[in-house]
Amino acid sequence: MKPVKVGICGLGTVGSGTFNILQDNAEEITRRVGRSIVVGQIGARRDNPTCDTTDIDITRDIFDVANNPEVDIIVELIGGTSVARELVLTAIENGKHVVTANKALIAEHGNEIFEKAQAKGVMVAFEAAVAGGIPIIKTLREGLSSNKIEWLAGIINGTGNFIMTEMTEKGRAFDDVLKEAQALGYAEADPTFDVEGIDAAHKLTILASIAYGIPLQFEKTYTEGISRITAEDVSFAQEMGYAIKHLGIARRTKAGVELRVHPTLISKKALLANVNGVMNAVMVKGDAVGPTLTYGAGAGALPTGSSVVADIIDVARTLTADPTNRVPHLAFQADQLSDEAVLPMEEIECGFFLNMTIQDRAGVLANITQILSTNGISIESVIQREREGSDLVPLVVMTHDVKERNMNAAIAAIEALPDVAGAVQRIRVENLA
Amino acid sequence: MKPVKVGICGLGTVGSGTFNILQDNAEEITRRVGRSIVVGQIGARRDNPTCDTTDIDITRDIFDVANNPEVDIIVELIGGTSVARELVLTAIENGKHVVTANKALIAEHGNEIFEKAQAKGVMVAFEAAVAGGIPIIKTLREGLSSNKIEWLAGIINGTGNFIMTEMTEKGRAFDDVLKEAQALGYAEADPTFDVEGIDAAHKLTILASIAYGIPLQFEKTYTEGISRITAEDVSFAQEMGYAIKHLGIARRTKAGVELRVHPTLISKKALLANVNGVMNAVMVKGDAVGPTLTYGAGAGALPTGSSVVADIIDVARTLTADPTNRVPHLAFQADQLSDEAVLPMEEIECGFFLNMTIQDRAGVLANITQILSTNGISIESVIQREREGSDLVPLVVMTHDVKERNMNAAIAAIEALPDVAGAVQRIRVENLA
Structure with missing residues (x-):
């Protein structure tokens, strides 16, 4: 089969990792894919000394790559959301598949990009955008x-x-x-x-x-x-x-x-x-x-490049596949996305760790536990410490699960107590099992 | 698109998990795949009370399923290597794709099975064969x-x-x-x-x-x-x-x-x-x-079923794909497998933890360390303990990396010492980072 031609835009950290993996592991990759994957063009404002780009077509204008009819897959590694968005949309418009490591671009403009890719029957792969080398x-x-x-x-x-x-x-x-x-x-x-x-x-x-x-x-x-x-x-x-x-x-x-x-x-x-x-x-x-x-x-030239190149291999494998049978961008078919609401933070329920400074005086702890109880919050454990030479002491309270709304009310009431100094530090507690 | 029809052979632990996931998560799966995946037939010697198989075509002869022209994908969950091999080869011969959770079958007969699948242009998927639910x-x-x-x-x-x-x-x-x-x-x-x-x-x-x-x-x-x-x-x-x-x-x-x-x-x-x-x-x-x-x-009805059903979804997605662009069974193209030698154990290099019982007598430790040294083995740490009321005491030695061959020679020499009682317990040590 004829080689797949990749156009790399951006030759910074991730760009160099991607380029070097494609060069160094070319033989192994070809043995896996059954065809070779070659760098057809690089678009970068400057060279990168870690990359031997002898015999590679380099342009200073990344849009040359997006418009290059020889390039099958555009790899967007320039970062940012403005030019990157324009570059990716241009590549899609030209019928090219896209691989990107750009989390901001996908998180902020992914809906628009995927819609356009869907319409043009091309793929946008973004494994490297989350947690670097972890698939x-x-x-x-x-x-x-x-x-x-x-x-x-x-x-x-x-x-x-x-x-x-x-x-x-x-x-x-x-x-x-x-x-x-x-x-x-x-x-x-x-x-x-x-x-x-x-x-x-x-x-x-x-x-x-x-x-x-x-x-x-x-x-x-x-x-x-x-x-x-x-x-x-x-x-x-x-x-x-x-x-x-x-x-x-x-x-x-x-x-x-x-x-x-x-x-x-x-x-x-x-x-x-x-x-x-x-x-x-x-x-x-x-x-x-x-x-x-x-x-x-989760980061670094080679780990992130590992995911970029794995995406290139995935795309290369499905170049000839019926687009309707590809894995959808957001895992579910584009016409099957759900409109489930994202909950406001007040509706979240979890445990809380509260760290505050109180006057070392009788009745303060009782007042605080009373406020928690009034707001339906039950306590799991408490640490109260003496502090030498000070009548301000730390109090730490760990609570059972409760709605953030109740905790907001309780904290406001606690902070209003004359014997509580400054703000209450609140850190959420999760039981992940 | 028309539904994909799955034939499940074996309705034990993994079979029931697979069946129940396909039923319980049918809506979610259809939203992902863009077509439904239905159980076309079950082949099982007996029913499973955890599965509601009302309206499902059940046969007691699993080969009915492998020969059923309505079934697109055979799911082999009967275990064992003899009948399972025959079942899978029959399904492949009939042009059906296969999903299996059978590690023994793949490890012992995989080369033969993949060769036949390759020739018939069908896939054999086996995610569930290793580490249950982990992909x-x-x-x-x-x-x-x-x-x-x-x-x-x-x-x-x-x-x-x-x-x-x-x-x-x-x-x-x-x-x-x-x-x-x-x-x-x-x-x-x-x-x-x-x-x-x-x-x-x-x-x-x-x-x-x-x-x-x-x-x-x-x-x-x-x-x-x-x-x-x-x-x-x-x-x-x-x-x-x-x-x-x-x-x-x-x-x-x-x-x-x-x-x-x-x-x-x-x-x-x-x-x-x-x-x-x-x-x-x-x-x-x-x-x-x-x-x-x-x-x-790594095991259990639902975790292993999770991998079986993920494989079914993968296969369903590539039913219409050009077989040459599929992910190869052994990750590399069938004609690109390597003949690299598997090393005999004597050639392996690692650290060793040795636990032995010795006479609590001057010079014993010196003899043992001398033997290790003669065999090119350097010691990382030693624990020697008194044992009340006994002149036999435990000696534990941790070594740096060395070839297993050298360690075999050293252990033979140590066990021949009159002051060493019984066999030397050897456990290998690895630095996995």
Whole structure:
């Protein structure tokens, strides 16, 4: 069979990984696919010294690649959402298949892109957009296709997990670890996307859509970062048998779908609590299979390139297939997407870890437990500590599951107590089994 | 599109799970596939009270199903290798696609079955044959298709893992836990297949073939069970920071492919060491993606049925596809399989944990370390214990990596020492990262 020609747009970290895998593993890939996959053209503003592009047609204008009639599959690795969107739509318009690693593009413009791809009978593959090298899109869309997905929960941002791991293992403060993460190149100069959960929310939006067959709804995903988490929170959580992880969680309930990214206490014994450093992992609970977990590198040139090239191979295999028999973009047939509501955060139900500073005075704890009880909240455990030379002491309360709405009311009432100093720190608790 | 008709042969545990998933999740499956998947016929010697087969055509002769012109896909869930082989070959001869959960059949007769399927242009899907509900076949064949697989290591027998977990967490003896496993229904009355590693060897044979594109070579897989492992071994291993797990390991080296199932010491901190009870997990190290892990239920009606039905969906999607573009049975094109040698066990290199009983007498340890040194073996750590009221004491030695051949020679020499009582217990040690 004649070779499949790939056009790579963007030769940064992921672009170079993709290019080098296609070159280094060319023989193995050909033995698998039954035809060779070659780089027909590269569109990049500058060369990349890690890539030997001798004899490769390179253009500085990525749209040359999208318009190149020799190219079968466009690989969009430029990042961002504006030019990337235009590039992908142009490629689709030209009848080309698309592979992308761009989570923001898919989460924010996926509905439009998939609709156009569907109309033109081409595929848009995006395994690398979520959790780097972990084939979680394939696992959800195909490996667990016989299941109703009950929930999924993932560590899907390596920077955030590195920070939480260091805070947990070494008792370090957030700011301190963030600076190291920046020095190591794990975190950007502006770390907002990672530490405030936006990157994780992009990925969760995608996972939830393919789990439940709902349109991409990034704007409805609740997003809370880890920058407020203190070394004291981590230490109290550990004392209670928990680790704090920054999780993306999607769950289907009778009332609708939960979509939320926030720091979360999970049992130290849970496998997910033992996923450390920059590694990623996603748990999926299916009604038939039960709980599953997939673990691996969530970023980096070669791990992300691994998923990009696996997608290229998948697309190459179905170039001649009847489009109606392909795996649908969002796992469910485009005309079968569901309009299930995304639940507002007030409707979510989970346990809570509350950390507050109170006056060391008789009756304060009684007032607080009274407020919780009035709001229908039952307590699982309490830690109250003396603090030498201070009449302000920490109080930590762990509650059983309760609606966020009730907890909001309780926290407002607690913060209004004269004997409670400052804000109540609230971290959600999940039992993922 | 017209419904896909499935013929289920065997209505035991996995058959009932498969049937019930197809019924209970029919709506979700149709939304995914774009056509319905219906049970056209069941072949089973007896009914199963967990399945409502009203209005389903049931025959007592499974070959009726293989010969039924209305059936598109045969699902072989009868187990065993003799009749199952005949059934599958008949179905293929009749141009039907096959889905099976039968690891023994694939490991022992897969080469013949795939050759015939290739010739007839039909697919034989076998996700459920390895690690139950975990989509590890799909992960290896498709999700990581851009990688050269360096090694894989799996907990792929739930019964064995349940026993090792109980021995580790509660210090119990092998025989004691085995009896409980039999009472719980985790282990058969004759537990040989599980505890002696034959079941794991079947699964490892399959995983290695799709990792490396080599023919199935069950007869060359080294197989050692867990029945010799003592509570004392487990306790000493823990003291040294290790857990003992029954692993299937495949590794590609320059000299050839390692294929081995045996008890293995791995660091307690490794994710795989924290996979407990009847759960399964497989680590795969790819050259691009790095280390990955997939975890889930390795057995049971619904988890295994989850994989069977996912395979049915995959097959349904490619019914009209050009057979040359399908994912090949052993991940690599049939004419591209490799004849890489499977290494004899003597050529394997790993660390060793040695547990022996010696006379509590000056010079014994010196003699033993001298023998190890002569055989090119360096020691990582030693535990020697007093035993009250006895002059026979335990000696535990952990070595650095060395060829099994050297270790065989050293153990023979150590066992010949007059001050060493009985056999030396040898457990291999792996650093899986």
